[in-house]
Amino acid sequence: MERRDFLRSAVAGLAISAAETSAAQRTPAAAGKKVIAIQIGAESFMDEGVEKVLDLLQEKAGVNALFLAVYDFGNGIAGRQLPGHPIPDHGKQEFPKFHGGNYCKIHPRYYKDTGINPQDTRAPEFPDIDILETVLPAAHKRGIKVYTWADDQIRRDLPNVNRIQEVDLQGRLVRRGCYNNPYYQNYLLGMTEDYMRSHDVDGVMWCMEANGALENALSYGPISCFCQHCQEKARKQGVINLDRTRKGLEVLSEFQNSCRKGTQPVDGHYVTFWRILMRYPEILAWEHFWHDGLRDMYKMIYAKVKSINPNMPCGWHIEHSSTFSHIYRAEREIREMEPYTDILKEVMYHNCAGERMARYINRVRPGAFGDFTNEDLLMEFEYKVMNFRERAFDEIPYTGFSADYVSREAKRAMDGAAGTKIAIWPGIDIDIPTQANHSSCTPAGTRDAVLAAFKAGVPGVVLSRKYSEMKLANLSGAGDAIRQLGLA
Numbered sequence: 001m002e003r004r005d006f007l008r009s010a011v012a013g014l015a016i017s018a019a020e021t022s023a024a025q026r027t028p029a030a031a032g033k034k035v036i037a038i039q040i041g042a043e044s045f046m047d048e049g050v051e052k053v054l055d056l057l058q059e060k061a062g063v064n065a066l067f068l069a070v071y072d073f074g075n076g077i078a079g080r081q082l083p084g085h086p087i088p089d090h091g092k093q094e095f096p097k098f099h100g101g102n103y104c105k106i107h108p109r110y111y112k113d114t115g116i117n118p119q120d121t122r123a124p125e126f127p128d129i130d131i132l133e134t135v136l137p138a139a140h141k142r143g144i145k146v147y148t149w150a151d152d153q154i155r156r157d158l159p160n161v162n163r164i165q166e167v168d169l170q171g172r173l174v175r176r177g178c179y180n181n182p183y184y185q186n187y188l189l190g191m192t193e194d195y196m197r198s199h200d201v202d203g204v205m206w207c208m209e210a211n212g213a214l215e216n217a218l219s220y221g222p223i224s225c226f227c228q229h230c231q232e233k234a235r236k237q238g239v240i241n242l243d244r245t246r247k248g249l250e251v252l253s254e255f256q257n258s259c260r261k262g263t264q265p266v267d268g269h270y271v272t273f274w275r276i277l278m279r280y281p282e283i284l285a286w287e288h289f290w291h292d293g294l295r296d297m298y299k300m301i302y303a304k305v306k307s308i309n310p311n312m313p314c315g316w317h318i319e320h321s322s323t324f325s326h327i328y329r330a331e332r333e334i335r336e337m338e339p340y341t342d343i344l345k346e347v348m349y350h351n352c353a354g355e356r357m358a359r360y361i362n363r364v365r366p367g368a369f370g371d372f373t374n375e376d377l378l379m380e381f382e383y384k385v386m387n388f389r390e391r392a393f394d395e396i397p398y399t400g401f402s403a404d405y406v407s408r409e410a411k412r413a414m415d416g417a418a419g420t421k422i423a424i425w426p427g428i429d430i431d432i433p434t435q436a437n438h439s440s441c442t443p444a445g446t447r448d449a450v451l452a453a454f455k456a457g458v459p460g461v462v463l464s465r466k467y468s469e470m471k472l473a474n475l476s477g478a479g480d481a482i483r484q485l486g487l488a
């Protein structure tokens with residue numbers, strides 16, 4: 001789009017949305033209307049003012065739903081811009097030290113046998129406010145829906161956190177909560193109930209980003225979880241031999257490490273990797289067992305939500321790994337998730353995908369994929385297996401991915417959800433930080449990503465990751481698509 005046209009449509013958009021504001025105030029988003037959600041945290045509302053931010057979100061991008069960051073110990077969705085990256089053209093121009101946690105008042109009656117004290121999880125940034133209480137009435141007055149948006153990261157300095165942590169192959173604590181740990185289950189269920197019973201929310205969304213032992217072994221991450229609860233669950237099921245699982249993962253880990261040091265396996269990297277898998281099929285069983293733990297957690301939260309309000313939508317974030325890792329994608333069959341899923345926010349971050357894909361290839365290539373060059377692994381394996389085609393290995397960090405990637409991923413997700421009740425809401429990249437010399441988002445690129453998603457028939461999008469890192473021009477780029485499609 002020419003700059004002139006862009007300005008014209010941006011101005012037209014402002015006029016339209018200002019005219020429609022009063023209508024939106026009267027009528028909550030009707031069923032069947034496309035959802036334009038945005039991820040946003042407490043800092044933005046506290047720094048810039050609730051009404052002002054809501055005005056701006058409606059004007060720039062026709063936003064009609066908030067994914068309000070109610071709980072996060074990570075600054076991917078909570079907090080201001082990441083330190084070292086340019087602060088966008090709104091909000092406070094400073095980088096305070098981030099702590100994070102729960103941004104709502106905690107009502108202890110909903111928590112029982114949680115191992116940790118939920119009061120210890122309160123975000124110290126805003127000790128006296130409840131972000132749902134602060135934002136919800138103003139949002140509802142405008143017909144904007146509010147979804148709780150919680151990311152279950154943990155902090156190592158949380159008192160008694162060792163009671164809920166995953167444990168790796170060597171017995172070390174991992175910076176993740178274990179989904180097979182009853183304390184952790186109770187904690188997440190208590191928090192879900194607290195949000196629902198204490199506030200008039202419109203939906204419950206959880207972000208749970210984690211991987212199993214095989215995936216992590218191949219990318220040199222922590223090989224977990226071998227906590228007492230996981231071992232006990234596995235023993236009760238009586239299917240997996242734990243000693244053989246440990247042995248197999250040790251062998252795989254040694255293989256990976258030797259490859260990284262330059263050892264050339266006699267029969268090649270990929271053949272040797274498969275030899276280990278066939279000698280120790282327990283590795284695959286253990287991977288599936290880990291993902292079943294996550295699925296069980298989803299099922300428990302879903303059941304809790306529906307027991308409180310059968311009409312309350314409940315859903316999950318499918319992380320960017322689904323773009324890079326065939327193992328992760330294999331464990332995320334959309335159709336299979338229907339009994340415990342109403343909404344899937346499927347990450348399709350087009351711009352940072354270039355940098356992240358290059359990083360993924362760099363990380364996994366030395367071991368099981370060591371027969372390939374980075375370029376071949378990307379062009380001949382990755383793009384073919386994952387079914388999209390973008391630029392060469394050396395280019396993608398500097399170009400990002402195209403709207404065609406969003407289009408293909410949105411179509412895949414829609415095909416996967418066909419015949420189910422699951423609503424696919426792609427996550428759209430607006431200024432997710434990348435390295436200084438790498439590609440960054442543009443208004444036209446953001447517009448095209450949103451257009452691609454809606455052209456694939458999705459019922460909604462989630463502008464991501466957080467308003468506090470978005471430039472207003474790029475948010476307006478998403479708005480251009482929304483206005484072009486007559487959705488705002």
Ligand SMILES: [Zn+2]
Nearest residue numbers: 178225227230
């Ligand atoms: Zn465990």
